[in-house]
Amino acid sequence: MRRWTLLLAGAALWLFLAALPALADGGPHVSAVNNGAVGLGADSCAGCHRAHSAQGVPLLTQQEGPALCLTCHGTTGVGATTDVESGQQYTPAGASGTDRGGVALGALRGGGFVQARIASGSAVRISYLSGTSVRLLAKVPVGAAQNVTSAHLPIVNGKVAVGTGTAWGNGPDSTTGSAGPVVKMDCVSCHNPHGNGQYRILNTIPDAAVTGTDTFVPAAVAAPVTDATLPPTGDSRNYTVIQTNGGTGTLLASQVTALALPPTAGDYFRRKVPWNGQTGTSNDAPNGLSANFTTQIATWCLTCHTRYLGNGYDTKEADPIYTYRHTSNNTSRNCITCHVAHGSNAQMPGPYSSVLKNPGGSSAPVGDSRLLKIDNRGTCQACHDPTGTITATSPQSGPTPVPLLP
Numbered sequence: 011m012r013r014w015t016l017l018l019a020g021a022a023l024w025l026f027l028a029a030l031p032a033l034a035d036g037g038p039h040v041s042a043v044n045n046g047a048v049g050l051g052a053d054s055c056a057g058c059h060r061a062h063s064a065q066g067v068p069l070l071t072q073q074e075g076p077a078l079c080l081t082c083h084g085t086t087g088v089g090a091t092t093d094v095e096s097g098q099q100y101t102p103a104g105a106s107g108t109d110r111g112g113v114a115l116g117a118l119r120g121g122g123f124v125q126a127r128i129a130s131g132s133a134v135r136i137s138y139l140s141g142t143s144v145r146l147l148a149k150v151p152v153g154a155a156q157n158v159t160s161a162h163l164p165i166v167n168g169k170v171a172v173g174t175g176t177a178w179g180n181g182p183d184s185t186t187g188s189a190g191p192v193v194k195m196d197c198v199s200c201h202n203p204h205g206n207g208q209y210r211i212l213n214t215i216p217d218a219a220v221t222g223t224d225t226f227v228p229a230a231v232a233a234p235v236t237d238a239t240l241p242p243t244g245d246s247r248n249y250t251v252i253q254t255n256g257g258t259g260t261l262l263a264s265q266v267t268a269l270a271l272p273p274t275a276g277d278y279f280r281r282k283v284p285w286n287g288q289t290g291t292s293n294d295a296p297n298g299l300s301a302n303f304t305t306q307i308a309t310w311c312l313t314c315h316t317r318y319l320g321n322g323y324d325t326k327e328a329d330p331i332y333t334y335r336h337t338s339n340n341t342s343r344n345c346i347t348c349h350v351a352h353g354s355n356a357q358m359p360g361p362y363s364s365v366l367k368n369p370g371g372s373s374a375p376v377g378d379s380r381l382l383k384i385d386n387r388g389t390c391q392a393c394h395d396p397t398g399t400i401t402a403t404s405p406q407s408g409p410t411p412v413p414l415l416p
């Protein structure tokens with residue numbers, strides 16, 4: 011009962027806030043509003059804080075980070091168009107542009123924490139000739155909702171839980187044999203609830219609370235991910251995998267609706283976007299700024315997973331666990347080419363993939379998909395034919411993609 015009251019309060023808050031021009035998109039997370047630069051009338055504080063009757067630290071309406079965020083961004087939340095639990099964005103309700111309408115707009119880029127809609131079993135690959143070399147390009151379509159097989163926060167009984175995890179590879183190259191510190195992380199480890207003008211309000215120096223013996227080492231240098239300008243009032247960004255033609259524009263929720271693309275449009279792999287056979291030639295750039303997005307986001311992931319930086323597959327690093335590393339920060343093969351940021355439903359039934367140990371040798375949950383987007387190690391085949399037998403005229407692997415272009 012109490013929860014519903016809160017949700018309704020959230021919805022009403024949004025109808026009201028949307029009338030203020032400065033709020034446009036970004037919900038309560040607009041830094042210029044929260045820092046007082048545009049005047050001392052911010053209402054947003056009341057969406058998350060209480061002065062005398064708070065339930066969590068620091069003076070929050072809910073006990074722990076994820077619960078607060080999920081009052082708006084969860085499956086039953088209505089205060090935001092993005093539902094990060096079910097991995098879906100809805101159309102904005104009415105003209106307010108912020109709170110949730112009933113119609114699915116598309117599948118979220120980050121996958122989802124509880125369910126995700128990655129058609130991880132229907133990846134498609136084509137081969138073609140570029141000069142004398144055979145090249146491969148792959149697409150991962152959007153599919154039906156499935157429970158996740160891995161998530162960036164612990165999931166217990168189908169809910170985002172507060173718990174601990176290992177920040178794999180955090181810190182400088184190690185000789186101690188530690189795979190990474192055990193930490194407690196939540197939404198605000200990665201996102202800045204007050205807004206900071208960054209892409210997806212990502213903290214430029216992500217942090218996590220240490221719970222184990224190893225020290226968590228935050229980045230010494232900020233890792234910004236440039237944001238696009240905010241859309242006009244009454245609209246909302248498109249947070250889905252549907253990209254603009256050319257792949258480098260920020261698409262608004264209203265534009266996606268006008269294009270009448272089904273919510274199943276888009277490509278999760280987005281090595282070259284948007285997918286259209288061989289002609290998708292741009293690098294992923296959902297902020298509308300093609301320069302640097304992919305390397306910026308990889309640099310950002312590396313603030314926590316420091317030792318995942320690949321300096322060339324044949325470079326031996328001074329680390330007994332992460333000794334040789336695949337390229338991970340290139341424009342066409344970076345962390346979010348192979349991984350989603352929130353959670354994946356990819357299936358790992360194979361005898362090798364299903365029982366893969368964690369770095370350092372501890373056991374991982376059986377079938378853990380490591381936030382990958384393709385079943386088993388289809389990820390590798392999306393770019394490689396290790397047999398050298400696929401020619402430019404080889405038949406396509408996987409179902410025929412529908413090249414839905416905005």
Ligand code: HEC
Binds near residue numbers: 053056
């Ligand atoms: C979307 C939810 C949200 C909104 C809106 C919000 N806050 Fe917060 N605030 C948080 C969370 C979550 C934390 C704890 C952050 C953390 O632990 O990193 C926090 C922390 C703080 C802190 C402590 C900062 C620190 O560095 O420890 C202050 C002060 C604060 N908020 C004030 C405000 C004020 C004033 C407003 C309105 C102008 C506001 N907040 C709006 C969620 C919010």
Ligand code: HEC
Binds near residue numbers: 035057083089109
């Ligand atoms: C009172 C409702 C509310 C709460 C609570 C809330 N959000 Fe939001 N958030 C929104 C709205 C509205 C948007 C605009 C986009 C949309 O509709 O999803 C948004 C957008 C975002 C975005 C995208 C921002 C951008 O500029 O690209 C992120 C990331 C986000 N929220 C994270 C969080 C996190 C983390 C928390 C918890 C600390 C949180 N939100 C709590 C309402 C809320």
Ligand code: HEC
Binds near residue numbers: 195
């Ligand atoms: C480990 C870091 C991390 C954590 C933890 C995390 N996020 Fe995110 N989130 C990201 C990144 C990175 C993106 C951008 C993904 C992309 O562009 O592919 C993102 C995107 C989003 C978006 C935009 C929609 C989308 O799927 O792209 C929202 C909304 C959001 N996060 C909210 C949340 C909320 C709420 C929580 C907690 C329940 C949370 N995030 C926890 C890193 C994180």
Ligand code: HEC
Binds near residue numbers: 161175312313350381
């Ligand atoms: C704030 C620090 C932080 C940032 C930033 C961060 N991670 Fe993580 N990552 C963690 C922690 C902690 C875990 C362990 C989570 C758990 O076990 O619940 C983890 C786990 C993972 C896993 C393994 C999941 C599994 O099921 O085994 C992958 C893959 C991953 N991160 C990729 C990424 C990518 C890609 C990015 C950038 C989009 C990123 N991380 C950014 C802290 C971070």
Ligand code: HEC
Binds near residue numbers: 178318338343345
């Ligand atoms: C070419 C695809 C690819 C790229 C690029 C990539 N990863 Fe991975 N990642 C994988 C695969 C596959 C696994 C599963 C473990 C394995 O096979 O080594 C994995 C596993 C992980 C894990 C879980 C722990 C482990 O090693 O098993 C983390 C954390 C992780 N990756 C972080 C990152 C970060 C951070 C980046 C970017 C700096 C990145 N990955 C780039 C493919 C990739």
Ligand code: HEC
Binds near residue numbers: 343
């Ligand atoms: C997004 C495309 C992409 C994905 C996905 C990918 N690779 Fe690669 N990989 C490359 C490229 C390009 C190179 C060569 C250049 C370099 O090192 O960056 C390479 C290099 C390699 C090499 C070094 C030998 C060589 O071919 O030059 C091996 C071995 C390798 N990859 C294995 C894998 C495995 C195993 C996976 C799955 C876990 C995988 N790759 C996933 C693109 C990819």
